[in-house]
Amino acid sequence: MRRAYKYLPKKPNWFPPILKFLKSAHIYTGIALLIIGFIHGYFALGTIKLHTGLILWMGILFAFLGFLFKNKFGKKWIVYHRTLGFILIGLFFLHYFFPWLIK
Template sequence: MHMTYQILGITSAVLLFFQISLFVFRRIYKYLPKKPTWFPLILKFLRRAHVYTGIALLIVGFIHGYLALGTIKLHTGLILWLGILLAFVGFLFKNKVGKKWIFYHRIMGFVLIALFFVHYFFPWLLK
């Protein structure tokens, strides 16, 4: 059990940074003076995978937290997971909100990175 939650934690971290990479790679591509022909293929792959890896992140993150703690309780990991859930719910309501949702979705990405580092370095901050 000990090893399983660690593997799921690493998987969650990889998925989170994969999620953020879509924004990062789009920005890199936007400001490249000479745009490589293969770069749009990477963006297309990241864009298509984004929703599915987001769902996987929610599931894997939840299982990781439950196995690590044996229950659901207030913890830096729960706050991080709720932030991920909030970003996903924002995506679900994008048609009702309009184009404003993407601004908040991207801001939430930066918040999630900060929450990840808090969770990684200070997991028992709320103890």
């Protein structure tokens, strides 16, 4: 969203506070997504096994680990984080529409 805002010809003054809030909430929503995703998978299957949801959850875990080690990676971590974000969107749709693709 920050990149889209940068290219707007007329910048609305209500947008920066929203970006500031989303930036601070991003970490907590990522942690919540990890926890809720794990609980969802465990309750849905009754166990943890190879499934499109597990692959999606592992991708989210890798994105979070990239954040944790961002000081070690330097500025390259954000490219990794954003690229993985786009991959996660694809994995989400794969899991949503074809959950039993892997049996």
